[in-house]
Amino acid sequence: MRAAVTILCLILLTGCGTITKTIYIEKEIPYIPTKPEYYSVEWQSMTGLYCIDEDNAINLLKNRELDKSYQEEIRNILENLKE
Numbered sequence: 001m002r003a004a005v006t007i008l009c010l011i012l013l014t015g016c017g018t019i020t021k022t023i024y025i026e027k028e029i030p031y032i033p034t035k036p037e038y039y040s041v042e043w044q045s046m047t048g049l050y051c052i053d054e055d056n057a058i059n060l061l062k063n064r065e066l067d068k069s070y071q072e073e074i075r076n077i078l079e080n081l082k083e
Contacts, residue, residue, distance in 0.1 A: 027081065033073045036066040 039059035043050045052060065 030077050030080065032077070033070060036070055038063045038066060 039062050041052065041056045041060045041063065043052055043056075
């Protein structure tokens with residue numbers, strides 16, 4: 001009971017109980033990057049396992065780098081929206 005009275009007094013003393021003006025804050029919608037165009041990768045089936053040759057392995061690594069940079073752009077946009 002005593003805590004409730006104390007909180008009520010603090011609200012009345014600080015003026016938190018009255019709203020004088022409502023201000024809406026609008027954030028600008030950021031540019032959304034387009035998904036990268038990935039290199040083609042062809043997998044080969046050999047004795048029940050899948051493998052790729054050297055050129056396809058290079059394309060797979062290029063795709064991974066493209067995807068990492070795309071994810072980083074999206075992550076930065078989300079972090080900026082949090083602020």
